[in-house]
Amino acid sequence: METALNQTFKTKATKLLGVNKQDAKISKTYLFVSFVILLVGGFLGLAQGLNRAGLLELPSWLNYYQILTMHGVFMLLAFTTFFTFGYLYAGLSHELGGLLPKVRKIVWTAFASKIIGAVLVVIPILMNEASVMYTFYPPLKAHPMFYIGLVFFAVGMWLCNVGAFIQVANWRKNNKGKHVPIFSYFATGINVLMFFALIPVAVEVIYLIPWSFGWVKTVNVMVSRTLFWAFGHTLVNIWYLTATSAWYVIAPKLIGGRRWSDTLTRVVIIALVIMNITGGFHHQIIDPGISLPVKMMHVFMSLAIGFPSLMTAFALFAVFEKTARKQGGKGLIGWYKKMPWGDVRFLAVFIGMASFIPAGAGGIAQTTNQLDTVVHNTMWIVGHFHLTLGVTVALTFFGISYWLVPYISGRILTPQINKLGVIQTWIWTIGMIFMSGAMHTAGLFGSPRRTSYTTYGDHATALGWDPYMMCLAIGGTLLIVGIILQVYAVINMMFFAPKGETEFPIAEAEENASPTPYWTERWGIWIIVMLIVVAMAYVVPLTEFIVNGPPGSPGFKTW
Template identity: 65%
Template sequence: MALALKETFSEKTNKALGVNSEDAKLTLTYLSLAFIILFLGGTLGLLQGLNRAGLLELPSWLNYYQVLTAHGILLVVVFTTLFMVGYFYSGVSHTLGGLLPKVRKIAWTALGSMLFGVALVAATVFMGEASVMYTFYPPMQASPWFYIGLVFVVLGVWLAAFGVFISAANWKKRNRGQHLPMFSFFAVGGFLLLFLGSLGVTAEVLMLIPWAFGWTETVNVMLSRTLFWAFGHTAVNVWYLVAVSAWYVAVPKIIGGRTFSDTLARVVVILSVILNVPGGFHHQIIDPAIGEGIKFMHVFMSLSISLPSLLTAFAMFAIFERAGRKKGAKGLLGWIKKLPWGDVRFLAPMIAMITFIPAGAGGIAQTNNQLNQVVHNSLWIVGHFHLTVGVTVALTFFGITYWLIPYLSKRELTPKLNKLGVIQTLMWTVGMYLMAGAMHWVGLLGSPRRTSFSTYGDHATALGWSPYLFSLAIGGTLLFLAVVLMVYIAFHLMFKAPKGNTEFPIAEPEDDAAPTPQWTERWGLWIVIAFAIISMGYVIPVVDMIVNAPPGSPPFRTW
């Protein structure tokens, strides 16, 4: 009874006051910056795609590798992080009853730190001082200010993470015995994973800074690469977890269904946090200096990450089928027709989910030593992460935008804008499939990644790549148009759409849902297990890399 009263009370306040205007301002700032970054990164992507196909000559002051570095960092790190922080903070504010004033301050400070860092990074890249790609592998050496910029980005991420942890702990104290609302559970899990993953890269960057200033002469290349991938792999899985949160929390509500299982969703979060960080090793299958036995064991550690993904796939189909049958669907597959395909808030994340089937399968293939040899460092890999991050994550983010921005700006998604959104989604999908499909195929034919356009002295094999590279360029052009459309839609929803009331979609459990067990809330234990598993994965190879280290490498500037 008390619970019911409380709920109606909070519902009433939400209805009367809507979103807290200061919290809305915070998220809208993050999202605006995210979409500006998307536009910049997308423009660079277009330039690079056309240049890679041999269709466009870049000016002498801007070369392919600068564009590639900036495109990678802006889209895979900055756009995603800004969106993640904005989106999670709005959800934490919504589900936990507004942000605490100190948390809001933390979030603004985090934004300042990130922007300062990004400014340093972007400046060094455009000055031609840091064409080191987004993986910044040593012994390629960028300007020290590039690495210092990265430190500020990571600091910002940590601040944002602790803001969410503080909010969650505070809410738990005020609501004893209750489960943290699912959305906030995802936020805590996502930020925890990002925090754990960034520990490695922080250590790496702190070694690179003195080396870049010339205070130390050499750097341990293998160690740096390993520490980088502890972060790099985890980061993409964090973005994926952010997307998954919307699938579990918002999508069921949008299609008029219920959540499948609260416990299952929480288990997916916990498993993602525990299992993810050692997965970074499958990016180093071809690296020397790691023993075969270790690589073999890491296949298991990598593949274990597909378990939560498969759980998610199962839960999603169950949600869709139940929702469809509730609407009177008949037969084995009749529920597919009952899904709201015309609603962009569903269509975009749905295409994202469907894309994760081939994208995830490709990922599993690449994790295997022998298959990896075929595609390593080819454009196949680039195609792969354009499907995972470029479709699964990005399209889900776009899908979120259609309800999150109007909810925050107290406006409405009009049918006309919805239609524009559907067009945008289809354009993005077609563009990405053309581009990523071509990348996959031409990668199998041997075209390398991270290499500017060359016909290799008109070699027949290299000339054979041209049709695929054209398809890549066409896809890239469509994608750029889709980016422009998306940025227009985002800002239209922010400032121009008609005033109205948009709800924050939070799915409810089934009426006969089993209660969620208390052990899902034992974060102390999950952190310790994650820490132990990270140690299991990294202690052996890292000690080997340090104890048996070669003298190290002096810096190289390849550009």
Template identity: 45%
Template sequence: VDGKDAKLAMAHMYVAFIALLLGGLAGLLQVLVRSGEFTLPLGIKIGYYQVLTVHGILLALILTTFFIMGFQIASISRTAGAFTNVQRKIGWTGFWLMLVGTAAAAAMVLLNKATVLYTFYAPLKAHWIFYLGLALVVVGSWLLCIMQILKYYRWKKENKGQTSPLLTYMAVVNSILWITCSLGVAVEVLFQLLPWSLGLVERVDILLSRTLFWYFGHALVYFWLLPAYMAWYVVVPKVIGGHIFSDALARLSFILFLLFSFPVGIHHQLTEPGIEGFWKFVQVVLTFFVVIPSLMTAFSLFATFEMRGRELGGKGVLGWFKNLPWGDARFLVPFIGMVAFIPGGAGGIVNASYQMNQLVHNTIWVTGHFHLTVATAVALTFFGVAFWLIPHLTGRTLTPKLNYLGNVSGILWGIGMLIMSLSMHLAGLLGAPRRSEYSTYGGAEMAYDWIPYQIAQAVGGTILFIAILVIMYIVVQLIWFAPKGEEEFPVATVAPGAEKTPAILENFKIWGVILVALIVFAYTMPIIDIISNSPAGSKGFMPW
């Protein structure tokens, strides 16, 4: 990675890991309080829902966005060459806007003026500075995405007719996905929440705001997932000494994510009145399409692992498995994430199934689902990446001791999450609600059944916090203290014999048209219905 690009990528890493520490601490407080054995303030003056807001925003929004931008910038610089000065200036402007926005939003949450959880749904109302802060984070991230897209097109111009480097292509697809999805939340914040919070309008249409949010919100989860897939497709094969199974398959799966991440948001609103059953059904069916690229990814990963295991002499149906480099944290930590994604993805399919959603919606099952997906599959992959990316950027090396600690942190995370997420799933099936403080609900018998699971969650959550402390130790070492040297940025080549990549996969005009058509198809009628049935006085979404 070019030295100047490395500085920009590292700036993102600092923010991401500070967010991990503070957000993780908030998570620990939460599981302790929910177990019923501890009460806040625990010496500090802060409420449960405030802690929950800090936890969700710092980990789901800030850690992810900053890490992803830093990783993508480094990936493009490594595979397509250094950014130009102008592109880098755009990037730095984006970074500072995101940082100022984060500080503004965080200040409001800490002042208890924005205790609105990470989804900031109306009718929960925050101070206008919180919404302004969020808007700045979004605009800043757009600049960072534009920087990456400009670099891609410059590369294409300078290398006419050639297939772009796979990591660069993947980062660009994710940037396009992010810009397209965050338009939804930008409209919600600028035209509904901000004017409402400023007192310019008295009421806003809640259903419309939630629909705009989930248009953004489900694609958001793939914005988190795709950088993990970048590492799974391109980095992990190199770490194990193997090859990418197929460049074309990897690109196709990214394009499928781009197309099918959008027309599915209503599967988060299956229990909401005001959206016709037909459109819910359409989006449920389309949700099953977005499962396909993940199944393709699973297939491709198994193929890569098997090919490499056999190259190393593995025999029999599963004999190749033990030959993989289990001692290497750059492999083991993301691998634990991959394993977690199997039940995590299966849980997603349960959520998406129209009828079964009635059982699990708004229960702590859903919290269990996203702790396996974003908080294990994605998070562990990001940590596995950080273990080589940070020393690569700071000119240091991952020593055997730090590598060992990396494995310890991954295993601790896996155990902690197994306990916490399993008990969340089980309690959810017994009806325990999500997003709720410890309560026996007036002595309801059912609520007593949930308590053992809540205690198990506290045990799992405590192990997770210990894992975070180990990770923070490793990161601090890798930034300031590990021995100077050169750490590899692993990028695998495509397996010999893989088919040629069809040029159409880089034709973003075609994919753009299909993407817009799918969004228009899935959302036009539901939005027209919502606006035309909007309660008097809420004025749809225009403040005038």
């Protein structure tokens, strides 16, 4: 009882006094590292784009594949995860009355582990000993240090997950029978998904280490690819779920509205957690060794993930329309005028969200075997994930930064930075339209991915890709301008903006909301359902790959 009272007091105190200083330091550090990585990764991306367009000859000591690997590792693994944890822990601290001291210790340990991991990963890439791209598919063999670094990075992520679980469990013990507040509920779902998604990739990395040392001669390539994508696809959806949390919870508040159905929101989270890991299989839809009926089944399992996304699209546009009409918006389309388009916190998030319509549609196309066969190893796929990660996720993260960074820094978002943010958002959007559009189109014409600049002996088809590669370079250049502006804005809001109070904008539940059923809180059950679904999905290919396994492949260094 006493603890419960303390907790309530702490919760109220945090809400009244603003951010907890110690917790803010955690989020600030994570976000600072995240945006520094974005800056470096952005320049690497620019170098890649200019090289692919034939405009930049890379020096002999830094080749295309090193840059490609580093760009992928920086943007896909580091930028996203550091941001996600900085954001989630800020929310957990805000909603659950400050982080527990032991949770803070865990999160700092996780930070150290991730930094050590990142350094260990980058060193061999710089030495040109690990140009295996961020997917590190065997039989491409990297230096052992690369894989050991990944282990440290994964341990860091696990520790962050455990910290979040302890925090939420403690809150639940002190608030018996209550629903976990919605932001923390999102955080729980994201952490559950990440915790379990890391298991297959950890198994893969652990058996790649002895192989990379040469203690084991061969490796089962198909098992490795399958384990990787069980993680890889889920990672994509972890970013997506993180972005979704801002769409459901934050965006309604920014436009002066209320959240959509609390039950629907929680059901969407549960559905995404249960069905996600199995979706990894559609990344292997044209891999050999998997029978067609099994691939067919997986199409359904992958498309199932689209269902909660469609629920999300419905819910969010309903919130926008409802709010805009309350504010005087009229007409079928006219209500859009009432949205706060001049507010970067909304604009960036909205564009991120809207871009998921073509991005999701492209994803559904790629899930289909016949369509994927046309585009799988082409630039189309690169265009697709620049649309999903580069726009949907990145712009949502940028939009979040315009209130989160001032919130944790005890500063405010000035009109100047807001204006800069609006400009940045448009530059980013136009840059991505150019770059991702060019990638999609060149991909349809057969331009391969994961390939440095070549004209294939001035072959006419390859020369036909050049105009699109030029568009790609133009887009890439706009994007680096966007990144510089974004990082400038973050640094300004973190260290130089005027001091003041910024709110953590969590929208209230809708008026006259029906009570949310308590079964949504039974994560134990949902995790078991998820495990059964994962077991069912992966037992078929994995057993086949292992029982009928080939002798395996020795390592190759093709660069």
